[in-house]
Amino acid sequence: MGQTIAEKIIAVHAGRPTVQPGQIVNVSVDIAMANELSAALSIKELGEWGIDHLHNPEKICLIPDHFTPNKDLNAAKITKIVREFARRHNVKWYFEVGRAGIEHAVIPLEGVILPGQLMVGGDSHTCTAGALNCFATGMGSTDIACAWATGEVWLKVPHSARLTFTGKLRPHVYGKDLILHALGDLTTAGATYMSIEYHGDVFEKLPLSDRFTMSNMAIEAGGKAGLFEFDQKTKEIVESTPRFIQDKPKYTPYAPDSDATYALERTYDVSTIEPLVARPFSPDNVAVVSSCTEVNIDEVVIGGCTNGWLEDLVRAAEVFRGRKVHPNVRVVVIPGSQRIIRQACDLGLPQIFIDAGCVFSTSTCGPCIGGHMGVLGEGEICVSTTNRNFRGRMGHLSSEVYLANPAVAAASAILGHIGSPDDL
């Protein structure tokens, strides 16, 4: 019987010729990653278990990004624990503030992970890296501690879902709208415990960053992973990372067999998809932008691990160029990583954002989890390019978040209400 991409990668890492959905296997882990919040708990657990020897520090990645640059004394305390742990164990992939960014943007662009590899991360959006044709999945701190100590984790082999996107994209429709469209169809539980495979000719026309956006939000449908096939675009990104240029590591991409079995299959005609938003309080509460233009807004967040890629910043900047943010609105732009910030500088993007009246921030998860850099007050309404709009997610329990693509977010910031660039 044929195997899906996820089944092939899991089988290789379990040392078996094939695996079946539902089977519980032990897999070797190529990278076990954590941010300061999940790492602090993993480090505490290792201490309680009396384990001071790590299986392989070359396979560990630590990226303080949630409450950094340290937002308060609590953040300072846990990032210090993580930094000292990284130094003591000689962790290969420790990324310090100023040389890092948001974990899910740092990992693929610095070459921490390669196609065909298996990564576990102490953050649910670890699935972002699946865009590079690797099996990357979010787990809790105990699992991460286990991977650090043993080099392995237990895994229940997921069923696979196959989502195919075909046709010609309408203006201002990007990867974000495609995944929101799928979420509206599948719901937040529609792909629970499935590995999602994204296919279709539409991805030949979109940059790789849109794949990251869609893999990032696989978890919003309950997915265990979100994978793309390997192609020329993947190769270009993978082989341009600093790590690849230096080490020239070998890697093996995987394609699904033609007779692979999928528990769920959908084909979406993208020519019918308009720019979308997800309304409060769920990523599957999807509506067309044109139906929400009466919603006045207080804040706009552009960036994060979902839409903080260079192409996203370019799309937003094109809308802001020569325009001003609405007087009632404040905008925070958050590029995914230091590398992306540097590239944005080369393109002159910060000047455009600043001239329009935006905050141009360093990389941090801050506002997306109601941490810092733009926490919402009572009753405030935000358009955000991030991935979750649960009640209270970005601040006060009564605040509301609409999820959208960067061009829609920028247009809304200028209009003062939800709208698309065509409304300007």
Added chain:
Amino acid sequence: MILKGKVYRAGDNINTDVIMPGRWCHLTDNDELAKHCMEDHDRDFLKKIKPGDIIVADDNFGCGSSREVAPLSIKAVGIAGIVARSFARIFYRNCINIGLPIFESPECAEVTEAGDELEIDVFGGRIVNATRGKEMTFAPYPDFMQTILRDGGLRAWVLDKVNKK
């Protein structure tokens, strides 16, 4: 292992952000976590429950983030177990790994109301709702997960692997 307790009833899509809001995710101490459990779902949660109680919920309990502080806080307040129509997968896995019993039973979610008395035979695959006079079954855990739960979490499995190496 038999769990016996009163039911705290919750609905669909109880996400980890409302179980343990982002503002408390820097905490690692169980007593501290316990103070904020379910804070953004129900401000009176801690007043309504007592150690040994059981949460019964509908679909997709624990969806969202991988933050282990969410199930840790539920364990820390003394909740004995969680029954739901369905669970999000990272949350489910985290519960097994920290030794918090967790059961998928659409049937139990269907008949159970707040305050009901439940009795759960963890490894026998049986739930009795004494208040409603209903006896239900659930699919037993795979052997591997049973072992982890009997050990009270993943610790023993990790130590065994480390010692063999």
